[in-house]
Amino acid sequence: xxxxxxxxxxxxxxxxxxxxxxxxxxxxxxxxxxxxxxxxxxxxxxxxxxxxxxxxxxxxxxxxxxxxxxxxxxxxxxxxxxxxxxxxxxxxxxxxxxxxxxxxxxxxxxxxxxxxxxxxxxxxxxxxxxxx
Numbered sequence: 598x599x600x601x602x603x604x605x606x607x608x609x610x611x612x613x614x615x616x617x618x619x620x621x622x623x624x625x626x627x628x629x630x631x632x633x634x635x636x637x638x639x640x641x642x643x644x645x646x647x648x649x650x651x652x653x654x655x656x657x658x659x660x661x662x663x664x665x666x667x668x669x670x671x672x673x674x675x676x677x678x679x680x681x682x683x684x685x686x687x688x689x690x691x692x693x694x695x696x697x698x699x700x701x702x703x704x705x706x707x708x709x710x711x712x713x714x715x716x717x718x719x720x721x722x723x724x725x726x727x728x729x
Contacts, residue, residue: 604630607671609637634671641676645697 605626606612612619627635628644633652635642652672661674663682669675676693684691 603670604632605635607632607636608667609635609642632670634673636667636671639666639676639679641671641673643673643697 605623607627609620609623612623624635624642624644627633628646631646631650633644633646633650635644657672657674661669661672661678664675664678666675666679680691680693
């Protein structure tokens, strides 16, 4: 599978200088390159692209399943997989907070996150995800 060339810094904790200007510059560069996800440690920031991106299919679920969060570029699937594995390992509940203003795309992120998690366990959900 072809890989996307890395643009900007994928984790804001790695910025050499912490300032609003550097933060926004990095976020803007990544967004303009079609990279809508950026981490701040274990927090994933998502910028609504207001267009369809080919980043939610079964191939991406497979790419992130069972991997450490920072092995692949930032993605909501990495967050979902990390939370799912932590829940199984610790034997306790976990949660993912998805927050955004109206129209920000938070509902879509929630849907993709839940579907990716279900795909790990259900062939029917995998079929649903690949048809979307």
